Amino acid sequence: MKLSRDFYERDTLVVAKELLGKYLVHVTPEATLMGKIVETEAYCGFEDAAAHSYKGLRSNRTEVMFGPGGYAYVYLIYGMYYCFNIVTSTLGNPEAVLIRALEPVSGIDVMKKNRKTEVLYNLCSGPGKLCAAMGITKLNNGEDLCGDKLFLLDNSLVPEENIMATPRINVDYAGEAKDYPWRFIIKGNKFVSR
DNA sequence: TGACCGATGAAT
């Protein structure tokens, strides 16, 4: 069953945790690509110095974060990698969850081709990697995740005792916000980033 | 119009 708008339009930290175990699906001409979410990071609007929307910075890039929840925010990093985020909270609240790692489920042959590697554990174990594997590019920016092309499938909640929270990755520039425990992983899962 | 730089990845 597809996740609906009201799943996304809630507290970002709650959504980041509850996204663990859900399935990300991308329907492409070549294959239907699917992976289970095993690692997320929350980015919370105006007050989060690590967020692109810090202090309410509103630009062409961040515009989609200000819209309703359940839309894709895809941006280019380091001039060569894409990162896929899910916009959370409601209209006017620029918050999002970065998807950092997936456990490949289907379309694995195509993922291997997209990533030019045969190593299963290396296919989606990082934000740039999973975008390459899943065929997600800036063309998907602003796409409605309640549509039929790029969406999420429900799955049972991961029990609290199987979730681990840690500080976020590569946000050393963010002052005290760099230590917020807003990265969530499924404890013991072998497909998380390093 | 252009100076600046990053929510990474891969090799070591």
Next chain:
DNA sequence: TTCATCGGTCAT
């Protein structure tokens, strides 16, 4: 731990 890398962002 280090380092290559370059399109895009944002302020002008």
